[in-house]
Amino acid sequence: MARKETDKSRIAPAYKKLLSTFGGQNWWPAETPFEVCVGAMLTQNASWGNVEKALANIRARGALSLAKLHAMPDEELAELIRPSGYFRLKAKRLKHLLAFLADVKGGKWRDFLRSLSLEKARETLLKVHGVGPETADSILLYSADMPSFVVDKYTLRIGGRCGWFPHGTKYEEARAIFMESVAKNVKVYNEFHALIVRLGANFCKTKPLCADCPLNSVCPKKI
DNA sequence: ATCCCGAAAG
């Protein structure tokens, strides 16, 4: 049969369903735009609970600022962020991002990013060693309030299963599909990614709980 | 494909 197996038009209805079921997720859980950047680096392949422990360690040291962290030796920073995993690696990566942010004149790194076009700002962040697509998009969306859709492991898994796009679709392609499927709007991108994370963590897991899934009625269950 | 790495869930 030549029936179309995937259809991005399923995306917008799924968003509505998730939002009506779970409500607004109030992301990103951080006090300041800078804290979003730190959290975005630390949460790479780590659970948020462990990232919170790392952030608490930094805060307890009174070091949750660009100047303090930038000046801190790598080994000291590594010890503080130990709970978030890959601590030696992440200390170096975080320092690379801090160096980039600190290099912006007048400390206006957020204004600088916002002065660029979305794709130019994204390219600029991707040049920072340790900042990949998801981290760059997280910083753009949740720190700079720029409309860059964040894709993650859950997004690709859910999208494949729900027939939003083919299994095996890569990051950039998935991002493009989302950005042409829902309103190009910071608030929508913010909520949608957060809702996807919640769905992926609680229902669309490796072993999916389809019976209780909020998307059960709109998912072809292409597992 | 492999490495980086701790913490909690399964």
Next chain:
DNA sequence: CTTTCTGGAT
């Protein structure tokens, strides 16, 4: 005990 967690570089 094994898998997974709001990945990225080599």
